[in-house]
Amino acid sequence: MLHFSPIRTIVILIVALLGVLSAVPNFLSRDTIAVLPDWLPKQQMVMGLDLQGGSYLLLQVNREGIVTESLTKLRRDARTVLANQNGIGNIITTQERSITVELTDPSQLDAARQALETLQVNITGSIFAGVGTPEYEYSTTPDGRIVVGLTEAGVTERMSSIVSQSLEVIRNRVDELGTTEPIIQRQGADRVLVQVPGFEDSDRLKDIISRTARLTFHLVYPGMTAAQAEQQGLPPGTMIVPSAEGGAELLYEDVAIGGESLVDSQPGYDQQTTRPVVTFRFDTRGALTFGEITSRNVNRRFAIVLDNQVITAPVIQQPITGGTGQISGSFTTQSANDLAVLLRAGALPATLDIIEERSVGPSLGADSVRGGVIAGIIAGVTTIVFMLIAYGTFGIFANLALILNIVMMVGALTLLGATLTLPGIAGIVLTMGMAVDANVLIFERIREEVNNGRTSVQAIQAGFTNAMSAILDSNVTTFIAAVVLFYLGSGPVQGFAVTLALGIMSTLFTAYFITLLIVGRWFAWKRPKTLKVQLTRFIPDNTKLPFMKWSRAALLASMILSVVSIGLFAVQGLNLGIDFKGGSSIEVQSNDGPADPARVREVLGALDLGDVQVQGFGAPEDLLIQIEAQSDDDTEQQAAVEQVRDALTAENYEIRRIEAVSGTVSGELALSSAIGLSVAVLGILIYLWFRFEWQFAVGAVVSTVHDVVITLGFMSLTGIEFNQSSIAAILTIIGYSLNDTIVVYDRVREYMRKYRKIPMPALLDMAMNSTLSRTVLTGPTTLMALGALVIFGGEVIRSFVLSMIFGVLIGTYSSIFIAAPILIYLGLRSRPEQVDAPPAKERRADGAAV
Structure with missing residues (x-):
């Protein structure tokens, strides 16, 4: 055993040498590594967020949002295939997970059902055609109505498909921020994990990543305001959408043109008002469609809708045939830049909720x-x-x-x-x-x-x-x-x-x-001749402790x-942390000497966030603040963190670490x-x-x-x-x-x-x-x-x-x-x-x- 063969010795030494050479770059500066020969390893260990700072977000596809969006699309497609394509009169009502179609002529029941069944979609990631999960299920009531509902398996499969699409969109958005070595990966069937080391502005990162950024253009319904429509009833094919400036607009449901036709978007300034705006440019097909729409609807209002909110709804003064335009609103320079980033990277196919956040x-x-x-x-x-x-x-x-x-x-x-x-x-x-x-x-x-x-x-x-x-x-x-x-x-x-x-x-x-x-x-x-293995005896030989x-x-x-x-x-x-009970944990450091827990409790108590605990944490300047889970709504938890951040920043405290975990994750x-x-x-x-x-x-x-x-x-x-x-x-x-x-x-x-x-x-x-x-x-x-x-x-x-x-x-x-x-x-x-x-x-x- 003591006499290793030369081959065995060489193998052991090679393994040890490889380990040493792989470790050496971690002890050298980047400048030194750059001048090393190419055959030497140059890779360094990746530091976690808790060692170099950064943000960790776990996002989940909003299931209710998927259901709502799918029903909206189903209702729009059903109206098109029945009335516009087959001349079948109908009244469509929407339930929680289905739509009900009432025909003005009951004798057209079979024709209507056949037309609606053409909308069936098999959702799948399989490479084999015809294999997949049906998105819709059909039934007929005794009084001659047709019910088209979303299948549970179809919704689940749709969410899984959306996660796959979202990965690339999120990666494009993060890359636009100029960060290095982000980790963006799927987690489970309906979640996306995002880690961005070294990015200090976690609020901006959350906004960039989680915003759907779905841009659509709709004609405004003429002759009736949103308030009148709420009282008198919505005209067929219309919807009420809130406005960024307050109030709401009555718009046609049909999307005149979508953001998927955009090929570029840049921040800029309005030449007349010098206010920040976002300019955009359509691809060739989009430019032709945009030109046709604006040509046919001169002197009508045309709404630009971003994430179900009307950003602006100007009157079309003249046909816009160049395929370019601009979005104006209450933008700052940074928000205009961020919106341009979002539009360039593309829209998320669905809303992603932040269910876990950790930033250092x-x-x-x-x-x-x-x-x-x-x-x-x-x-x-x-x-x-x-x-x-x-x-x-x-x-x-x-x-x-x-x-x-x-x-x-x-x-x-x-x-x-x-x-x-x-x-x-x-x-x-x-x-x-x-x-x-x-x-x-x-x-x-x-x-x-x-x-x-x-x-x-x-x-x-x-x-x-x-x-x-x-x-x-x-x-x-x-x-x-x-x-x-x-x-x-x-x-x-x-x-x-x-x-x-x-x-x-x-x-x-x-x-x-x-x-x-x-x-x-x-x-x-x-x-x-003799082996003296041990130098100092801590325990005598032949102990006989009973x-x-x-x-x-x-x-x-x-x-x-x-x-x-x-x-x-x-x-x-047990004193359960937020990992197991949900809530938020925020570590702060005073910039004005020792922290004042009593003052922090007073400031945070005025925010009405429920149980808020403030305690010393290590050095006299440090405090640990724990906030109870606000509700099952993840957005409320995020809002609570922002309130605490704003309040303590005003008190001259530095936010050093944030952890927010939803009840679902805990x-x-x-x-x-x-x-x-x-x-x-x-x-x-x-x-x-x-x-x-x-x-x-x-x-x-x-x-x-x-x-x-x-x-x-x-x-x-x-x-x-x-x-x-x-x-x-x-x-x-x-x-x-x-x-x-x-x-x-x-x-x-x-x-x-x-x-x-x-x-x-x-x-x-x-x-x-x-x-x-x-x-x-x-x-x-x-x-x-x-x-x-x-x-x-x-x-x-x-x-x-x-x-x-x-x-x-x-x-x-x-x-x-x-x-x-x-x-x-x-x-x-x-x-x-x-x-x-x-x-x-x-x-x-x-x-x-x-």
Whole structure:
């Protein structure tokens, strides 16, 4: 094992070199990267919104808007196909999801139905003609009326089709803003996710993205005002549309010409009034149509309608044959420019509602990067020093592997194009604490083999071989939690999951291949007669702590703590964040010294937004404001955020971070979180069942549930906000707890094969005492890394890290006092048939019996 073949060595070095080369650009300036040779990697990691600022929007197709628009089109088409094309007199009324056609001549029922059935549309994304979902369903009432309704499947398919069309429109609009590296992608059947890093004006971005920008031109109905039509009844084929200047206009329903005929749109200024306007130009066909319409309707009013609002309705003074025109209204220079952008990019096929918003100011992003880097440096230095103190020369080997591990993680994140988030930095820092665990397991096994009288070569080989089972099992269970977390979460939480998963893979690679390669080369060079693996002993050899004697008291204490935690959860509940209850969370910073919470409460209280909480958040200048969900109407939630923004800007506060989540999204997150946790526990249970006996699997799950319940009790007691990051913390705690538990279980399984006559309580004591040194060494490195994050990582991530610190402590406790003794109650016994020979007493190097 110590003598790697040249090919194996070359492969390991190539993989490590690729990881290093991929990571290097992240530590260089852009100017330096530009002059590097072309064959070298130049890609850098993508910073998340929480690190560089920017906006995140989740938009959903408005289902009611789709239904309304479809019914309007259906009514217009039905009138055309019946009266205009077939001369069938009719009266059409509109219901919630259908239209009813009453014929003036009932004898034409069959002809009318045949004509209406020609309107049927099969909506599909299939490439096969004739395959699709019918949009309409037809029926006839006993009194001879025809009912044409929208099918539920048709509406759903229409929404899915609209999402596909909207992606390109949104991408064109964002590109017009000049932003770099936006992420625009479909999410589910009816949603679009938009992330625009580095774009500070989130209000403008929302307006640009969410506005439908449907431009249509309609003739104004002559001889009757909108007010008269409301009193006397609408003339056939007309509609009332609100005006931008107040009031309303009575327009013909038929679209004279649509915005789809536009080929260009630019902001400009009216030559006579010097007010901002938007000029537009039609394509050839549109220019001809526009010229014909204006020629036939000189001295009539012609309305320009944008998103169901009349922008202007001037009188046609003369035919407009050049195919150009202008839109005037109450524009500012920026609003005229934005409208021109919208018209150039094209109209959205339907209204998109903002159901989730997260925006971060650049100053907060810079603070997060600074805090994360400081926490990472401190965690790295403390871990390196600790390993040097503990293992000396072997500590140097572990540190080299650790440094390469982190560099390879960065390289992998870069190669994959993954987005680095603040929780992602936490994942890297956490990996520093947990990555040494594999090396500690290996070194402790080498030391045990030396004490058992093996030669140096045998001890090294046996140490790596025997430790790999525990390393693999413990890391696979954590990997399962990371995978579930990736599919469960979104944004920063997914970033944490990706970092954690990559950290596990790089840890396995560096712990086995790199550390073994380094140790093998060192041994071939030095040829030491004796191995001194550990420099400083924190736990004496041959400890005989009676864990099983303490287990009953510990189990009783755990039962009491669990009952108290469940009681706290039932009575007090959790301090749910907006991720799970909906609402808005806004972080602000005073520009005039320490913030004044009382004044902010007074200002926001006057806005009548319901429950508004204002509290200190980190530095004296910072405040966190939480606003309850306004209603099921997403637009009201957005309006509330704008009111708070305007009010606090007037008070000289800087908006650093905004999160707004609708009730729809929060409910989905709560359900998906519960499902995700259940799937994670089930997946781990199945894996352990295959790898161990069923008692081990059940014991591990019981221990894990114990840790989760008590951690939830801790969150309820302390009032730590429970949000998506809390789910990430719980899944990480599950992984860490299982890591500890499996190390103990692996040793129990080994001793069961070796010592068939030892009673189970004594065997469990032996197993836990033999792994105690590893627990004492791994725990502090993880806690030191997490402690650095608490101090320097920033307020946004503090509750997340505090929960993990508590979980690490409770997980270490449960692996000893819950997971191990429960094996006895589950009836686990040694299996004599697995032992080929009676166990011989092992002896340490000094000759004493073990």
